[in-house]
Amino acid sequence: MTSKTPLRVGIAGLGAVGLDVARRLIDGVIEGVTLTAVAVRDADKARRALPQLGDLIAFRSMSALADDCDVVVECLPPALFREVAVATIDKGRLFMPLSVAQLLKNPDLITRAKEKGARILVPTGALLGLDAVRAAAEGTIHSVKMVTRKPPKGLEGAPYLVERSVSLEGLKEPRKIFDGTAREGAIGFPANVNVAAALSLAGVGPDRTQLEIWADPTVTRNTHTITVDSDAMRLSMTIESIPSENPRTGKSVAPSVIAALRGLVSELKVGS
Numbered sequence: 001m002t003s004k005t006p007l008r009v010g011i012a013g014l015g016a017v018g019l020d021v022a023r024r025l026i027d028g029v030i031e032g033v034t035l036t037a038v039a040v041r042d043a044d045k046a047r048r049a050l051p052q053l054g055d056l057i058a059f060r061s062m063s064a065l066a067d068d069c070d071v072v073v074e075c076l077p078p079a080l081f082r083e084v085a086v087a088t089i090d091k092g093r094l095f096m097p098l099s100v101a102q103l104l105k106n107p108d109l110i111t112r113a114k115e116k117g118a119r120i121l122v123p124t125g126a127l128l129g130l131d132a133v134r135a136a137a138e139g140t141i142h143s144v145k146m147v148t149r150k151p152p153k154g155l156e157g158a159p160y161l162v163e164r165s166v167s168l169e170g171l172k173e174p175r176k177i178f179d180g181t182a183r184e185g186a187i188g189f190p191a192n193v194n195v196a197a198a199l200s201l202a203g204v205g206p207d208r209t210q211l212e213i214w215a216d217p218t219v220t221r222n223t224h225t226i227t228v229d230s231d232a233m234r235l236s237m238t239i240e241s242i243p244s245e246n247p248r249t250g251k252s253v254a255p256s257v258i259a260a261l262r263g264l265v266s267e268l269k270v271g272s
């Protein structure tokens, strides 16, 4: 019999994604993975949601979160991404970001990870099929396109709309609010289409990945359709994720993080 040392996980930010992931880890859904520490803005609020915090699970500052964790899962507002990313990478840990659009703005982190012996592992998050897109990228990809449809509440407040004084209030018909590249989408919608950034990193990069965003009052789910044409395959896939308590974020995101963590310790892993 061998007994492995548990994989120690830290979570930065306990909002819609972080709290769901923390609850599942505390429930012991993955044998060999423990929640070791969290970084939060308001410890009292966090303890009200999860009374187990502060005892066996430590509160840490964002810069100290990686001190006693092997993996740090970033579930923060985009503006706070870099601080925890740098602290985790500089300690040579595995960094699992959710605010993936910020990776496009901070490409130096990839070189930094190489220098420090760290790894950055982007979970599939609210999307699907990144394994197939990566396989396509081993050959020649001709085109990648993503069409996102969200209920207007899941898009309100995005910088792109605010800068153009676009209001989605009272919208009755689907309205295309953005048509551009994944890089432009990441800047204009940093908390709404991290999935486009992830897709671009798996495939042909942020400048060749096309993105349309629709505010659609006729849908109740956060819906993403990706279409890829390559020398080896053509694929078209759609995910319809039920919005979580944060209307911008689908309920599929936290389970995707759990699946990614499970893949780090399981004897059998299906899908690349």
Ligand SMILES: NC(=O)C1=CN([C@@H]2O[C@H](COP(=O)(O)OP(=O)(O)OC[C@H]3O[C@@H](n4cnc5c(N)ncnc54)[C@H](OP(=O)(O)O)[C@@H]3O)[C@@H](O)[C@H]2O)C=CC1
Residues within 6 Å of the ligand: 012, 013, 014, 015, 016, 017, 018, 039, 040, 041, 042, 045, 062, 074, 075, 076, 077, 078, 080, 097, 098, 099, 100, 124, 125, 126, 127, 190, 191, 192, 194, 195, 198, 246, 248, 249, 250, 253
């Ligand atoms: N890759 C993907 O597929 C997806 C990525 N995302 C992205 O993931 C990230 C997390 O999403 P989500 O959970 O929905 O976001 P939420 O807004 O629900 O949660 C963010 C959390 O961060 C906390 N926070 C704020 N300031 C600090 C601080 N200084 N230190 C520690 N914690 C802090 C907030 O606390 P408080 O509420 O108390 O202020 C809140 O609990 C976002 O960037 C989102 O855009 C989301 C969906 C899909």
Ligand SMILES: O=C([O-])CC(=O)C(=O)O
Residues within 6 Å of the ligand: 126, 190, 191, 192, 193, 194, 195, 196, 222, 223, 241, 248, 249, 250, 251, 253
């Ligand atoms: O949950 C979703 O539909 C996607 C999302 O918010 C994001 O990629 O930032």
